[in-house]
Amino acid sequence: MKKKTLGYVLKGQREILGLTQRELARKLGVKPSHVAYLEKDRRRPSLGLVSRIADVLGLEKEPLFLLAHPEASSLLTGRRDPAARRDPDQVWRDFTGNKALLARHSVKARELKVLSQVNLLGKITAPRHFLFILNAIRQAVEAEEQ
């Protein structure tokens, strides 16, 4: 299994969301070559860029920051318990409450209704799961329409 690095996560999530390096660069306000360097782990993003990457790709900021700056892990106390699962209702509130995220990913009311049914299963532990599922369904719908 490939070692999990910032570049690995960045590339994986960009592909999941169906973005090209150029599109992601535009959303982040950087050059496409910078995205390419980040994905190859040849550059380390600034704190501000880590924050923008997390917002645009629907990732959590803290783990992303630690991937970019692993040396900072010893400075952080009270780290998140990887086995702990967040309250699904809170995750849903975080997701629906993040209007910027919903707008950025053009989440329609009908899609939110579908995702609310997904939420009822009580299994979603991170807001980005919703985006991930939505994206998978969107791609399947697009394939059916072609």
Next chain:
Amino acid sequence: MTSAVNSDAQVEKLITGILATTRDGEADKFAAWKKPSDDIRRLVRHDYVRSLRRNLPYRELKTLVDAFTLAMPSFNREPVGMLSEERLSGWASELGLHFKAAPYAGDDGLALRGFYVTRSHGMLKRPLIYVNTAHHPLAVCSTFCHEVGHHMSAELLGEQNELVHFFFDADYAAHLEDPCELAADVMVSFAAYPEPIARKIFAVPWRWGLVARAKDLTEAALAEVVGHLKRFYGFDLMERIPAPQKLNYLSGMIHFAKLRWALLAEYDI
């Protein structure tokens, strides 16, 4: 001759071995791994035969197995083996399914093994299977079989109530109490341990009370399981896999092996 000693000690050795491979920097996570370790111990003690009896009647099981055999003639005769993404995609296509295989990394991402979206709610004309390829290829194959199990259940048994069926890592104890999930897991067990191999691995000399003892996986059987997964799927629990993942894979290994044993003990299939 199969050892009469159950596998508790060997499982403990595996858990200890996995935690020992952890890097020093991850030592603070030990407390967090107590839960998955305890979950494994619970699976080891769980009476799978009882769960099968309660949640998966023989008639339903037979319907599903027959459907799988139609789609894959060697099902439950030969190990499915390691299937490439192309093969999985081809199989999904033959079954009339959308298929998406993509890595979904990060702690939260890795927790998700895959999902199945039904046709219900009029959103999709064809159901969708997603598998998380950030996992070991064996885990990807087993996730695929699990999701196909959901598809078969939905099509044949009318289990269409939920829009999405999620497969989360280390959620196996919950699967044992959920007929839908159990049916899907049973298909993974058959795919991994077809009948001739299951009879060899889980063979126990007959004696009174045999069924009642199916909750215990013997040391010899567990060793056979480890060897079988290595031989047919190149899976080695001690290879370079992050420790939390190893614990989850160990859960899966025990769960699917015990399930297969219970199927043999209860339904002789």
